[in-house]
Amino acid sequence: MNGEVGIRIKEKNIYVPTMVPILEVIQETRDIKTFRVQRPSSFFYHPGQFAEIFVPGKGEAPFSITSSPQEERFLEFSIKRIGVVTDALHRLNPGDSVGVRGPYGNGFPVSSLLHSSLLFIGGGIGLAPLRSLINYVLSPQERINFREIILLYGARTPQDLVFQWELKRWAEHRDLTLWVTVDQGDSSWSGIVGLVPEVLKKVVEVEPIGWKSIVCGPPIMIKFTIKALLEMGFQVKDIITTLEMRMKCGVGKCGRCNIGPYYVCKDGPVFSYQELQEMPEEY
Amino acid sequence: MYERALTELASKILGEVEGIIGYAPGSLPFHMRPFLCQREEDIACLSFNHFARPNLARYLLTLEMRKKRVAIVVKGCDARTVIVLLKEGQVKRENLYLIGAPCHGMVSVSKLEERFGVLSPPDFVWEADTFTWRGERFAIRDFLEDSCERCAYPNPPWYDALLGEELPKPPVLPGGRDYLGRIKALPLEKRWEFFAQEMEKCIRCYACRNSCPLCYCTECFVDQTRPSWLSQAATRNENLFFHLGRSLHMAGRCTECGACERACPLGIPIGLLPLYVEELIREHFAFEAGMNLDTPAPLLTYRENDPNEFIR
C-alpha cells in the first residue's frame, strides 16, 4: 500500500480450514458414522448448508451439516464410507482433529416455509440434511412458526436406518408424525415394509394446499417420490430437494459442480422442483 | 491423394461395415481431421494427404465403435497400432476392415513455417513425394514430422485393401537428423539437463496420453487415488515420473507413430522416451511391436522356462 499508514488487516484465505477436535463418533449403520466436532467460532449456518471437511494427508470433501444451527457447541456430520476421504474419516476417533471450512450453499429456504405444514421425506443417508431442519423447526422457539409436521423416512433394511436414537425421540415427539419404512424387512422388523414413494401414497393423507415437501435421498428415490408427490397434487414450487455434485472450492469458483449456469455449491444444494425442471438433466 | 481409390472402396464396403473411420479435410489449411463416414453422402468427404497426422486406431476404442464392424484408414504406423490392439484383445479381427494407405510421411507445419513464413495454401502444389511452393520444387522428406523422419514402415504390415501401390522402404536418414541418436551422444549430465528443461515445460494436459491409441487404461495411473502415485502439481519431477511411467508402460507396445509428440501443445519431444525404450526392446528381444499377429510380445508373455530368473 503506497505509503498508507494504518492497521493491516490479515486477509482471509477462503481455502484454509480451521482444525477442530472430534468430540464424539456414533456408529449409525455398518458404513455410516456421525461425527460430532467442535463448532469453530464464527461458524454461523442455516439448515441445509454444507461444509468442506479436511482430513490432513487425504483430502477434502463436502458434507451437509446434520446438526441444528441452534446447537452452539458442536457441528454434526453423518458420513457414509465411500471414498478416500470418508474412509480416512471413518478411522478417526474422538480427540482426533479434522479441518472444517464453510458454511457453504444456500440452505433450505426457511423463510418461505414459515406458516406452512411440512412433509419431510428422507431416504437412507438423505435424512442427514433434513435432520438439521427438522430439529430446527421442532425447537421451542421455532415450532410456533410452522403447522403440521410429518416425516417419512425409509432405508433399504432395518440395519440401514440412520439416527435410530433420534428416530426414537421423534416418534415420541407430539409435534411430529413419524413414518419409518424399509425396502426389505427382517425378523426384527415389525414396522412398515415398502419403497418410500409407495408408502407415501399409502400412509400420508394430506390435502397439499398449505404444505411443502422437502425430499432428500438417493437420486432414484427422489425421482419417484417427486412423481408421487405430483400425483398427490403438490405444486412443483412446493417440492424442495437437494442435489449432490463433486464440489471442491465451495464458493462457485473451481468450475465443476454446475448444472447449466447454476453452481450447486453456491446456488444450491437446495433447489425447488420448479427450479430443477428448468435445469438440464446433468446431475 | 488416393481420393478415387478411397471413394470406390468406401462405396463398395459401406453397408458391409457400419462406418469408415478415415480422414476429412479439417477446418484449417494443412490440417486433416478424423472423420466417421456412415452414410453414402459422407463418402465424398473422405480423403488422405500429407496432413493426415492423427493415429485413427484410437477411435476403435470408443464404446460406440467397439460394438460395430468398422473399416479404418491406416498408415504403416497406424496399422501396427491396430495389430497391437488386436493382440491385446482390445478389438476383434472380425469387426475390422483395414484400409491401408502407403504413406510418404506426414509434413510438419512448423517446419513449413520455418522455411516459408506465413503459409498460404494456394502457394503449394502437393505431389506424392515432392511439392512446389510458388513454382519451386521441394522434397517432402525435408519437411517431415520428426516421427516420420525415422519411420521404416511406410506400408501397413497387414491390410484388407490397399490404396495404391506399396512403397519402397525409405532410405536410412543421415545421422544428423536422428535426434534420439543426438541425445544419446550427449554426456549424462547434458542429457539430464535436456530432459530437466523439457520436463519443466510440461503442463500435464495429457494430450500425449489421450492421443495415443495404446494408452487405453480405463483409469490411468496418474488418476488413481488409492494410492495416489503422483502429485497434481506439474513440477519437473512429477512430470518426468508421468512420462517415464508412460514410456515403461508402452515398452514393447509402442509403434512409434509419434501421435504423442505431435499432440504436445508445448512442443516437448516426448516421443524420445518411448522411442528409446523401443530401441532397447529391439536390441534385447529383436522385437518390434505390431509387425504381425503371431510373434508374442516379449514383455506381455510369461514363460516358465524364461532364461531370466527374476521373472520366474
Place this chain on the structure above:
Amino acid sequence: MKGKFVTHEQVFTWMERERGLVVITERAQKKYHHLLPSHLITVKTAKELFFSPWEAVYRYTLQGKTWVIEEKVEHSSFPSFLVLLPCEAKAILEVTDVNFMTEDTPDLGYARRRRGVTLIIVGCERIEQTCFCSLVGCSPFWRHRESVFLFPWKGHFYLEDGEEKLSLSPFEDPQKAQAVETFFAETICTLPLPLPANFPEKLYAHFDDPLWQKMAWHCVNCGACTYLCPTCYCFDLSVDGKLRGLTLHTWDSCMFPKFTLHASSHNPRPTGKERVRQRVMHKFSYFPLRNKYYGCVGCGVCREICPVNWDIKEVVEGMVRQVER
C-alpha cells in the same frame, strides 16, 4: 482525443529500463519481436501469471498429536507490467478477474499476484487465420480503461492511458490520432459479425441438441485446449503428502472424466459428449448468462494446438445455424 504518440525508441527504452518488472506473453512477443526488446521475460499464457498451474495454499504438519496448518503466503517481487494482446487482456479483465476477484470470496493467491499489475495491451496489426475475436465482443483493438493501449502506427506507437501509468512523455498529433481511430473503426467493419443477440439464452435452449454428439466425436478429451485457453479457470484442490504436506491449488480441466466423478463412481458427465458440451456451454452460455461477457475471447489458441483439429469456432458457428433454424 484520447490517443497520443510515442516513438519505438521510447517504448523500447522504457521496456529495457523496467526489464525486471515487465513480462510479455509469448504471442505478443511473437507478433512484435521486431519492435520490442527481444529478451523480456516471456510467459506462455497471461493467465498463468496470476492463476498458477499449481500453488500451495497451506502446509499441514503432524506435530506430536496435533495437526498444524500454516498458510503459504508468497512474498515475491512480482512483475508490475504485463504486455499482451487484446484478447489475452480481455480474458484477464472480463473472465479470470471476474471469477477470482469477487469481493465476498476472493481467491487470495490470484488476487495477491494480480493486484498492482498494469496490463499493456498491444493491438493487432495482423489477424491470424485462427482468430475469431470479433464474434465474441473482442477486437484487434480492444481497450480497457484500466489498461495501457499501444498500437504500432507509421513508425510510432499510438498510445492511450500510458502517460501516467508508464510515465512516458508522448506527443500529441490530433490529426494522426484521428486517422488511427478511423482505421480501427474501418477495420472492425470488415471483421465477421458478432454472435447473434441472446445467443447464450438460445444456446442454453439447445442443451439436448443431437448435434453435440456429432461434434464431440473426434475430440480426444485431453486438456490441451483448456490449459492453454486464456480464459479457462477451473481448478482443483488436492493434497500432496501424508504426515506433512501441502494442499495444492492446481489447474484442472472439464475435459477429464475425473473432474466431475463422484466418490460413489456416478459421473454426471460420463462421456466426451457431455464434457465437450460443458466446455462450449460454459464459455458461450453459462458464463455470459451469469457475468454478461462471453467466456471466450476468440484468440484461436485452442484451434491452433488441437491434436485432432477440433475447432470451437466451427462448433459455435454450427450451433448458431442450429439455434437460428
